[in-house]
Amino acid sequence: MSTQQVSYHGVGVSAGRVIGPVLRMPDPITAPADGAPLPEGSTADAEIERLAAATQSVAAALKARAATATGDAQAVLKATALMASDRTLLKSASKLVSGGTCAESAIWEAADAVATQLAALGGYMAERAGDVLDVRARIVAELRGVPAPGIPDSDVPFVLAAVDLAPADTATLDPAKVLALVTSDGGPQSHTAIIARSLGLPAIVAAAGTTALDDGMLVFADGISGTVTTNPGAEQEHLAATYANREPLPDFDGNGMLADGHLVPLLANVGSGTDAQAAAAAGAQGVGLLRTEFCFLGRDAEPTHQEQVAAYGAVFEAFAGKKVVVRTLDAGADKPLPFLTDTTEPNPALGVRGYRTDAASPGVLSRQLAAIAQAAGEHQAEVWTMAPMISTPAEAGAFAAMVAEAGLPTGGAMIEVPSAAVLAGGILSRCDFVSLGTNDLTQYTMAADRQLGAMAELNDPWQPAVLHLIKATSEGARSAGGKPVGVCGEAAADPALAVVLVGLGVNTLSMNKRALSPVAAVLRTVDLPAARRLAALALDADSASEARRLVRAELPELDRFGL
Incomplete structure (x- = not known):
């Protein structure tokens, strides 16, 4: 084995510096022969039955894992289970079996056709292609x-290396065994990145060339700089030791603020009552994002009124007297639902998703709002309700009217589309708040698939372009009378970027519960003028890497806490 030191550069998406041996994801399930015939002595009906049993078994196993998971992991597993039980996929494969093809070859071919179609669509749907191939491999393994x-x-902790990780695998990583994640593909907002942050695992994605890493090879994985170095020497050993002996983060005391006392409430992103209880125990000052998809995913039909009331009520109960921001159903694109989503759309990421589904399938949104209103009335939480994928002031006004009609006091809009950021003032003249x-x-904004x-x-x-849109949103809020602006995306969980967001005028930050302590600790080291100065540095930068470097250089506490 070579002793030469080689460095691979990617994107650090979860902080940490560790040294450990590499273990690669095992070889994928091998493809069956194209069009392999029915097994000798078997019939098409028997083979279709065997295929149906295998798909049901895979879906059940994924649902069982989802039942014991929480947060992002639970949502990912539920979505993959839904894909495993997709009737269209099973129907296509069964048709091939009826034509004389064995179950393994049939499901392989049918899934390949679906994945190819999704990949051609790009964006969110290309992301789902990986899910289909993962499900295919699980079904063939079952067969x-x-x-x-x-x-x-x-038996020993290791650095997990892969081209990319399937959502169902990423969601069940054991942090006691996995020291860090390294993938040659993926991006800062991929499933791998999101789960790594929620588990507190150092992670580097988009590290081209790391497919050359072999099992047992000792590497230094730096989730801060985004580098992976083979045959680590004294410099890397020092960095890893410094990280291992970093100053412990103080527990979050439930009061987000800057050094000068400027209040910045720190909220949690949750997807169930279990998540909400864990977030409350971690000190979250409320919920900045309740993903209501959690009670819709994995179902063939819309949940009943009482099922929704119970699901939302479990979250409200954990935050009595505190704010809970509910995002209405964000279906479509990467979260297709069989009773709501049009799978024939040529470009689902730019199609009928989020708030737009109300025009295509009237009634689902109003019924959801009625369930939210009843649950709110049965608990003491301060419930705010917002719609995803709002693009115009008119849409914001129409949704606010629906919220009021349902008897809910506070209606808002998510800022996810550049047009909404540019027109934030007009949007906020028609609703009560926005969340980025x-x-x-x-x-x-960047016309860039987050999975590539x-x-x-x-x-x-x-x-910087994204930061300018965030600034425009804050300025729009001021022009509308100083209405609240929150951030509920992954950006809020980055302690350095959290400082910039506050400097840009954001009022509240919402994140996974693990990020509360590091974000709170770093915010308390700067006052508002300093945050505004750092925001200006980032706005004036020429690139994301320069913006990050300039801001981090002004925050020495990041190294102190190993962030």
């Missing part, structure tokens, strides 16, 4: 009676 693809097992969804805002490693540099919330 063969072999273990499904997944995270390798090891920086994941989609970045993707739409090649687009990772563009798909970065530090991009």
Whole structure:
């Protein structure tokens, strides 16, 4: 084995510096022969039955894992389980079996056709292509009676290396075994990045060339700089030791503020009552994003009124007397629902999703608002309600009217589309608040698919163009009488970027519960004038990397806490 030191450069998406041996994701399930015939002595009906049983088993296993997961992991597993039980996929494969093809070859071919169609659409739907291929591999493994693809097992902690990670695998990583994640593909807002941040695992994505890393190779993984270095030497050992001995973060005391006392409430992003209880225990000052998809995903039909009331009520109960911002159903694109989504759209990321589904499927949104209103009336939380994918002031006004009609006191809009940021003043003249969804805002502003490693540099919330749109949103809020502006995208969980967001005029930040302590600790080291000065540095930068470098250089506490 070579002793030469080689460095690979990617994007650091979750802080941390560790040294450990590499373990690669195991080889994928091998493809069956094209058009392989029915097994000898079997019939098409028997093979279709065997295929249906395998898909049901895979879907059930994914749902069972979702039941024990929380937050982002739960949502990812539910979405993958829904894909496994997709009737269109099973119907296509069964048709091939009826023509004389064995179950393995049939599901392989049918899934390949679906994935190819999704990949051609780009954007969110290209992301779902990976899910389809992951489900295909699990079904074929079930048919063969072999273990499904997944995270390798090891007696010693390791650095997991892969081209990319399937959502169902990423969602069940064991932080006690996995030291860090390294992928050659993916981007700053991919599933891998989101789950790594929620688990507190150092992670580097879009690290081209890391496919050359072999099992057992010792590497230094730097989730802060985004580098992976083989055969680490004294310099890397010092950095890893410094990180391991970093100053412990103080527990979040439930009061987000700057050094001068300027209040910045820190809220949590949640997707269930279990999530809400964990966030409340971590000190979250409320909920800045309740993803209501959690009670819709994995279902063939819309949940009943009482099912929705119970689901929302479980979250409201955990935050009595505190703000809970509810995002209405964000269906479509990466979250298709069989009873709501038009799968024939040529470009779903720019199609009928979020608030727009109300025009295509009237009634679902009003019924959801009625359930939210009843749950709010049965609990003591301060419930705010917002719609995703608002593009114009007229849409914001129409949604605010629906909220009022449902008897809910506070209606708002998500700023995810550049047009909404530019017209924030007009939008806020028609509703009560806005919340910036920086994941989609970045993707739409930079025209960069968040799953593509090649687009990772563009798909970065530090991009100055994105920061200028956030500033425009804050200025629009001031022109509308100083109405509240929050951030509920992944950007809020980056302690350095959180300082910039406050400097740009954002009032509240919402994040995964693990980010509360680091964000709170860094915010308390700067006053408002300093935050505004750092925001100006970032706005004037020529690139995301320069903006990040300039701001981090002014925040020495990041190194102190290993952030």
